[in-house]
Amino acid sequence: MRTLALGALAALALTAAPLHAQHLGEVPRTDPTDSAPRGEVLEWTTPQGQPYWYRLPESSSRKKPSLVLMLHGTGLNHGWSFWNYPIANGTFRGDDIVISPDGLTPGQGETFNFVQGTKDGDQIVGLIELFRERFDVGNVYLYGHSQGAFFCYWFAGEHPELVDGIVAHAGNVLDVKHSKLSRSKVAIGILHADSDQVVPVDCATRTEAIYREEGYEKLKCWIVEGIRPEAGHWPLPTHVATMFEWLDEVCTSDASQAVDVARSALRRNPPDFALAARIANEARATIKKYKGDDKDRVVELLELVEEALANSAANAWAQARIGFNEHEEGKQPGVYAADVRWAQRMFGQVEKFQEVAKQPGRLFEKHDKLFEKLERIKDKDSKSYAKSLLDALEEGYLSTAWDEAHAAAVARCEDGWRPLDDLPERLEALAAANGTEPVTGVVLFTHMGFQNFCAEHPQLLAVD
Helix, strand or coil: CCCCCHHHHHHHHHCCCCCCCCCCCCCCECCCCCCCCCCCCEEEECCCCCEEEEECCCCCCCCCCCEEEEECCCCCCCCHHHHHCCCCCCCCCCCCEEEECCCCEECCCCCEECCCCHHHHHHHHHHHHHHHHHCCCCCEEEEEECHHHHHHHHHHHHCCCCCCEEEEECCCCCCCCCCHHHHHHCEEEEEEECCCCCCCCHHHHHHHHHHHHHCCCCEEEEEECCCCHHHCCCCCHHHHHHHHHHHHHHCCCCHHHHHHHHHHHHHCCCCCHHHHHHHHHHHHHHHHHCCCCCHHHHHHHHHHHHHHHHHHHHHHHHHHHHHHHHHHCCCCCHHHHHHHHHHHHHHCCCHHHHHHCCCCHHHHHHHHHHHHHHHCCCCCCCHHHHHHHHHHHHHCCCCCCHHHHHHHHHHHHHCCCCCCCCHHHHHHHHHHHHCCCCCCCHHHHHHHHHHHHHHHCHHHCCCC
C-alpha cells in the first residue's frame, strides 16, 4: 500500500487552503449560547483549552438543526474547515450548527492532531454534549479529512450513542469497535478520490469491505474519478455536501433504537445518566407510534431504563441534599454546591428528580438566569463582563452552568486574559468556596446504587 510521510501529507493539504478573510486570532470570541450571533463565524475554547470555530444557522428549515463537527487532517488547525468549505456564508450546511475544533495531540509546529484515544475522544464528547445541552439539536454528524477521517471511524465505534453518521474523506479504518448499536444506528459515508497520492484509494475499498462484512445497515462508498493527481487529497466541497445529504436521508431513528442508545449510555464507565435520561424521554414520547414486532420488549426495556434513572436520581439527591441543607440554614453550600450541580446536571430531566428536588426548583432557575443574563453581554473581553462573570459565579453557585463558566474563565486567564488584575486570584477563591468536584460521595453512592440495581436487573445492560 502506497503512503507518504506525514510532513508531505500536511504540505499537500495546506496548499488546498484558499486565500481567506478570517485569520486565527481575529474571529470574535463568543460563548455558544442562544444569544450568540447567528450566521457568523465565532470562536470559543474547550475546557481542555483548545480554540474552535463555530457557526450557528441564521434560521433553520429543520425542526431540529443537525450538529456537524468538521475534523481536519495532520499538521492543520481549526480554521481549515472554514477556509476550505463555504460554511461562513451558509452555503455549506446552512441549516445546521457547524463546529471546527482542533485535536489535543501535538503535531507539527503549533498544530494539534486528532488521534484515536480517550484524550482526543473526550474533547469531542464534551463538545457534542455541550452543544446538545445548549441547543435543541437533532442528528450529530462528523466529517473528517485524512487523519480526521481515521479519527471519525474510531470515534463512531467508541461512541455510537452520540453519533448518527460520519463522512470519512481520504481516510482509513484501523482499530474500530463494531457493536450492535453501531451497525444499526451509525451511517458510514466513505469518500475518496481515486487519484489520492497521500492516502491510497485502496484504503477506501478495504474500509468498505470491512463495514459491509460487519453488517452495517447504512453504508455508502463514493470513489471520485477525474480529479487530477496533485489535487487528489484536497477538499471536495460539492461531493462532501452530497454525502451529507445522504446522511440526512438515512439517519432516522425510532423508539427501539432510542432505547438501545439509552442503554448504551448507561453502559459507559462512568454511566452517562444525563444522556440516558434525555434519550429515554424521547423514546417515551414516540413509543405509542412504534410498530415493530419487538414492541413488548422495547416497552419493557424502556420501563427498566426509567426505573433505573428514577432510583439513581433519588439516591443522588439524597446525597446532594447534605450540601443543600446548608443553604436552608442560611449559609452558602460551599464546596457541597458541586454535589448539587452534579446531581441536577445528571438527573434534571428525570421526573423523580424533579419531584424530590421540587423545593429548590425556583432557586435553580434563579441561579441559571444569572448566567443567561451574563451571556447577553456582547463584549466578552471587557471589564464589565469580567465583573458580571464574577458576580454570576458568586451568586449562581447552584447553576449547572457554573462549572463550565468557571473552567472557561480559568483557561482564558491562562492564555493571558486580564481585564481585572486580580481575576485569577478571585477565580481561585470562588473554586475554593463553591467546589469544582463533588465531595460528599454523591457520585460514589449514586454509582454504587446503580450497580446494585443492574445486578438485580441484568437485562438492562446486557449486550443483545
